[in-house]
Amino acid sequence: MTSPFPVLRGRTLTTGHGTENDFVLVPDPDGELEIGADEVAAVCDRHAGVGADGLIRVVRSRALPEQVLAGSGEAEWFMDYRNADGSVAEMCGNGVRVFVHYLRESGLVTIADGGSIVVGTRGGPRRVSVVGELYTVEMGRWQMPGGLAAVQAGYDVVVQVGGLEGPRAGLGVTLPNPHTVVALPDEQTLAAADLTRPAAYDPEPPEGTNLELVVPLGEESDAAGVVGALRMRVLERGVGETRSCGTGTCAAALAVRAWGGPGAPDTWRVLVPGGEVLVRVQGERVTLTGPAVLTADVVLR
Numbered sequence: 001m002t003s004p005f006p007v008l009r010g011r012t013l014t015t016g017h018g019t020e021n022d023f024v025l026v027p028d029p030d031g032e033l034e035i036g037a038d039e040v041a042a043v044c045d046r047h048a049g050v051g052a053d054g055l056i057r058v059v060r061s062r063a064l065p066e067q068v069l070a071g072s073g074e075a076e077w078f079m080d081y082r083n084a085d086g087s088v089a090e091m092c093g094n095g096v097r098v099f100v101h102y103l104r105e106s107g108l109v110t111i112a113d114g115g116s117i118v119v120g121t122r123g124g125p126r127r128v129s130v131v132g133e134l135y136t137v138e139m140g141r142w143q144m145p146g147g148l149a150a151v152q153a154g155y156d157v158v159v160q161v162g163g164l165e166g167p168r169a170g171l172g173v174t175l176p177n178p179h180t181v182v183a184l185p186d187e188q189t190l191a192a193a194d195l196t197r198p199a200a201y202d203p204e205p206p207e208g209t210n211l212e213l214v215v216p217l218g219e220e221s222d223a224a225g226v227v228g229a230l231r232m233r234v235l236e237r238g239v240g241e242t243r244s245c246g247t248g249t250c251a252a253a254l255a256v257r258a259w260g261g262p263g264a265p266d267t268w269r270v271l272v273p274g275g276e277v278l279v280r281v282q283g284e285r286v287t288l289t290g291p292a293v294l295t296a297d298v299v300l301r
């Protein structure tokens with residue numbers, strides 16, 4: 001039988017996760033590995049492979065062509081992220097934290113507590129800072145492609161979600177990967193959504209979309225000010241339902257904040273099935289703070 005891992009067979013890979021959004025990390029510092037979409041899907045297969053939501057190749061920017069770098073050439077390291085089906089995505093907010101944790105744990109970089117590194121991604125360079133066991137990612141500029149009209153109307157796409165009755169209003173957010181955020185009235189409705197099948201969109205997003213279902217949980221005050229909270233489930237483009245999505249948590253917080261109108265908090269605790277992250281909106285930019293964990297080294301046969 002031919003190996004489903006023609007390029008990666010015999011290599012040591014590392015698994016890890018950020019709030020249980022899990023990844024296989026492939027060291028390829030000099031950019032020697034051409035990993036096809038079929039092989040990515042085979043590695044990410046939870047029954048016949050290692051199993052993961054995505055594969056991350058750890059590669060030096062200097063080994064990559066300009067069109068892949070998206071302006072990230074100054075960053076020494078590039079996160080070459082692929083979804084579990086082998087497709088590429090512009091950015092992965094949980095993945096980039098795990099990526100930096102991997103760089104540190106494998107001795108490829110030294111970053112002291114309080115320090116930071118800029119990582120290249122297909123969405124452009126992203127600064128990641130280390131604070132104790134947490135990583136904060138400067139996620140860059142966010143956009144709502146429907147503009148002010150969509151924010152005022154509260155939606156720009158109509159979504160039919162499996163397991164839920166009737167069409168739902170969705171708000172598009174790009175980070176720069178595409179997201180559609182749908183608010184639900186309560187946690188029972190959130191639990192009833194069937195995310196084993198794709199949702200239907202009108203209009204159909206041209207590049208596909210990640211779908212975040214959110215239930216706002218209100219606001220709390222602490223020493224740092226007012227913090228909003230929300231619970232979220234996510235159906236990721238190119239993957240299926242995952243236990244967390246970093247860009248998705250930012251999209252969710254941005255949409256709920258927009259629905260809240262002026263005076264809504266800038267800081268949000270986002271509760272996902274795999275844990276909790278903190279999203280801070282700073283004008284046109286947003287940061288994401290959360291953990292990163294490495295779980296195992298595996299050799300593919």
Ligand SMILES: N[C@@H](CCC[C@H](N)C(=O)O)C(=O)O
Pocket residue numbers: 021083088089090091092093094095177178210236237238239244245246247248
């Ligand atoms: N899990 C990621 C997002 C990964 C990419 C996404 N599936 C897409 O295709 O846009 C995150 O943590 O942001």
